[in-house]
Amino acid sequence: xxxxxxxxxxxxxxxxxxxxxxxxxxxxxxxxxxxxxxxxxxxxxxxxxxxxxxxxxxxxxxxxxxxxxxxxxxxxxxxxxxxxxxxxxxxxxxxxxxxxxxxxxxxxxxxxxxxxxxxxxxxxxxxxxxxxxxxxxxxxxxxxxxxxxxxxxxxxxxxxxxxxxxxxxxxxxxxxxxxxxxxxxxxxxxxxxxxxxxxxxxxxxxxxxxxxxxxxxxxxxxxxxxxxxxxxxxxxxxxxxxxxxxxxxxxxxxxxxxxxxxxxxxxxxxxxxxxxxxxxxxxxxxxxxxxxxxxxxxxxxxxxxxxxxxxxxxxxxxxxxxxxxxxxxxxxxxxxxxxxxxxxxxxxxxxxxxxxxxxxxxxxxxxxxxxxxxxxxxxxxxxxxxxxxxxxxxxxxxxxxxxxxxxxxxxxxxxxxxxxxxxxxxxxxxxxxxxxxxxxxxxxxxxxxxxxxxxxxxxxxxxxxxxxxxxxxxxxxxxxxxxxxxxxxxxxxxxxxxxxxxxxxxxxxxxxxxxxxxxxxxxxxxxxxxxxxxxxxxxxxxxxxxxxxxxxxxxxxxxxxxxxxxxxxxxxxxxxxxxxxxxxxxxxxxxxxxxxxxxxxxxxxxxxxxxxxxxxxxxxxxxxxxxxxxxxxxxxxxxxxxxxxxxxxxxxxxxxxxxxxxxxxxxxxxxxxxxxxxxxxxxxxxxxxxxxxxxxxxxxxxxxxxxxxxxxxxxxxxxxxxxxxxxxx
Numbered sequence: 001x002x003x004x005x006x007x008x009x010x011x012x013x014x015x016x017x018x019x020x021x022x023x024x025x026x027x028x029x030x031x032x033x034x035x036x037x038x039x040x041x042x043x044x045x046x047x048x049x050x051x052x053x054x055x056x057x058x059x060x061x062x063x064x065x066x067x068x069x070x071x072x073x074x075x076x077x078x079x080x081x082x083x084x085x086x087x088x089x090x091x092x093x094x095x096x097x098x099x100x101x102x103x104x105x106x107x108x109x110x111x112x113x114x115x116x117x118x119x120x121x122x123x124x125x126x127x128x129x130x131x132x133x134x135x136x137x138x139x140x141x142x143x144x145x146x147x148x149x150x151x152x153x154x155x156x157x158x159x160x161x162x163x164x165x166x167x168x169x170x171x172x173x174x175x176x177x178x179x180x181x182x183x184x185x186x187x188x189x190x191x192x193x194x195x196x197x198x199x200x201x202x203x204x205x206x207x208x209x210x211x212x213x214x215x216x217x218x219x220x221x222x223x224x225x226x227x228x229x230x231x232x233x234x235x236x237x238x239x240x241x242x243x244x245x246x247x248x249x250x251x252x253x254x255x256x257x258x259x260x261x262x263x264x265x266x267x268x269x270x271x272x273x274x275x276x277x278x279x280x281x282x283x284x285x286x287x288x289x290x291x292x293x294x295x296x297x298x299x300x301x302x303x304x305x306x307x308x309x310x311x312x313x314x315x316x317x318x319x320x321x322x323x324x325x326x327x328x329x330x331x332x333x334x335x336x337x338x339x340x341x342x343x344x345x346x347x348x349x350x351x352x353x354x355x356x357x358x359x360x361x362x363x364x365x366x367x368x369x370x371x372x373x374x375x376x377x378x379x380x381x382x383x384x385x386x387x388x389x390x391x392x393x394x395x396x397x398x399x400x401x402x403x404x405x406x407x408x409x410x411x412x413x414x415x416x417x418x419x420x421x422x423x424x425x426x427x428x429x430x431x432x433x434x435x436x437x438x439x440x441x442x443x444x445x446x447x448x449x450x451x452x453x454x455x456x457x458x459x460x461x462x463x464x465x466x467x468x469x470x471x472x473x474x475x476x477x478x479x480x481x482x483x484x485x486x487x488x489x490x491x492x493x494x495x496x497x498x499x500x501x502x503x504x505x506x507x508x509x510x511x512x513x514x515x516x517x518x519x520x521x522x523x524x525x526x527x528x529x530x531x532x533x534x535x536x537x538x539x540x541x542x543x544x545x546x547x548x549x550x551x552x553x554x555x556x557x558x559x560x561x562x563x564x565x566x567x568x569x570x571x572x573x574x575x576x577x578x579x580x581x582x583x584x585x586x587x588x589x590x591x592x593x594x595x596x597x598x599x600x601x602x603x604x605x606x607x608x609x610x611x612x613x614x615x616x617x618x619x620x621x622x623x624x625x626x627x628x629x630x631x632x633x634x635x636x637x638x639x640x641x642x643x644x645x646x647x648x649x650x651x652x653x654x655x656x657x658x659x660x661x662x663x664x665x666x667x668x669x670x671x672x673x674x675x676x677x678x679x680x681x682x683x684x685x686x687x688x689x690x691x692x693x694x695x696x697x698x699x700x701x702x703x704x705x706x707x708x709x710x711x712x713x714x715x716x717x718x719x720x721x722x723x724x725x726x727x728x729x
Contacts, residue, residue: 045465046458053454057445059133064180064437065443066187068173070194072102072164073429079275102171103162106194112156114193119185121152129179130155160190170433178203180438187436195430213416220412231398238395266381273374280367287364300580307352314345425440458479476681477674488685491668492518492696496704500547501578504554511551518699520557520725522666523663525696531665532638534696535646537657539684543672546574546647552668553645557608564601564641566612568660569649570621573614579604586615590633591624597636610641623647625659650686661693669695 035042074095101143105111115124120197127134127148132155134148142150161174173194175186321338328335476482479490497503503511522530535551546569553563567575568587576583581602590612597612604611618624633653637644646664648657667688671681685695 042462045461049458053450057447057450060445062442063176063444064183066175066183068187068191068436069434070171071431071433072171106162112153115189156605184436184438217412224409227402266385276371276374280371281366283367310349317342392584403561472643475674489697491699493700495702496702515551533644533665533666535648535664537648538650538670539676540652541650543583545670549647561642563609563643564637566646567614576613583613586613588615588618588699589631626646631663658691666696669698
């Protein structure tokens, strides 16, 4: 088996593979193992939690609850049909916020004071029933009566619980006290006073609204009267009279424009003037037509009945005259008479035609004169109308202001009448569903719940303890930890025993088998077999380093190897004590040149094993390892012995082992199970590597498979059994 070769940089690099063993990642096997190792602590924590819960339960005052249930609707029932105007749009949408508000109202100081007054709690023995002392801590600031009132209100609010499920509109009021009768009475009183306070708030809101509207009505009425009076006064002063209603002008009424008498006259005169112009044009046309035509050819003349009669008479006379002229001469008297009659008819026709022509001309002149007069009157009224328009604008402004004030007054009056009708009808959106009844079963403490919570708390404390063990007290405990976290091969695991050397006397003991595994791993560590020089060191003292080194030496001696056991732990030597040898001379004497190597070596009780004890403890042992003395001693020892086994000092805060490792072929690193953290092990190995040392592997000492919790008992327990067991020496 070839040893893993890592240098110091790789071991100290946080990004390296070896440093991953120092991470705080939690593996399920580590958790299970930690639980197994701490099983008695876990059981103790849970048992202590249960015991404390039982004690607290027995000494806790029993409490009883009174439960009252109230139905809360967002809108009260509509009695008049107008109450819905008082509901805000936000309260209809945000149901949760509305119910939360109602819960806070129930828990308010106002309701608590009402409950205390209702039940007479300020004067009774309420505080004594609640097991509350009546000591006045604020006596400097409050009187005794005020302090008692504050204590009562505080006791009510502290022992009150209000809630709802979130799926219904049912508000649950719970009150807790040592007396079941008191709990029921207080819960019912809370329900009643909450409903009563809701009605009072609505009544106060209606009263405030009525008072506010009364004030607004008075102000609106005063503004309306003032605006109407201003409109009338201005109309009288300017002499503007509204004649629109009398005139029946619907268009002007729709436009809401005042129509004065001057305007009415102007409109009427304008209509008359238009008619006069039309009449004048017609008369002028008739006159011009008559002036260019003969009198008897005029239609007006021909259509005259008198003219028509004269023309008929003329035609008869002319016919008679022609008949007479046929038989008589012109100077005949009848002819002269007839001609005279004809002349009279012509004269009458001419006179009548002239009269008709004169009448047409006269009509034309009259039309012209009438048009002129109407035009003069119209021009005069125009100037008056222009002057009146400015006054009419101001009158319109005053009229609109009066109309606006009238509309506001009417709207306020309607709202006032509605609220006045609603104030007499007190609708409520709250109703008691269930009243609190006396419940003889206490609501707390609950022994089973407390025990369950205690078990849960105990488990949580145990989990914290286990996690702290895993993360804050991370230790190398098992062979897998050695390979995974130290990065070096596992040579073997020596179980925890009272005396390793005594266990080595039994060739079939667990210790002997584990040491044989170490010996085999060392033999296979290189092609040339086991290293000729081996150094054994550890992180700290008392990890089983010396006894493990002697056990490995004994194992090699059993296969015929001559082994020299050298104790170079010149600060705390232990090999001579384990073997019962003297320590007057030894390695310190040889390294300092006082004696030769052969004279300092002592024979041990084990075959093929000689011992070079440490000798006298020098003031500065590391100085003896510097130079050629130690390498010379090793060279001399190799001439006689197959293997030189060096028991070196631990690595923690000492430079001895690091200096020695440069002259040793391989180093065995001893790690006590459950004592060292992976970080400490890696730091010790890195120091060894920086001195050119070679680590062949790790031996885990004082290993207890049955207590690690990793399930190694089947792998590292050797079940050799004999009918008669004997230990060989």
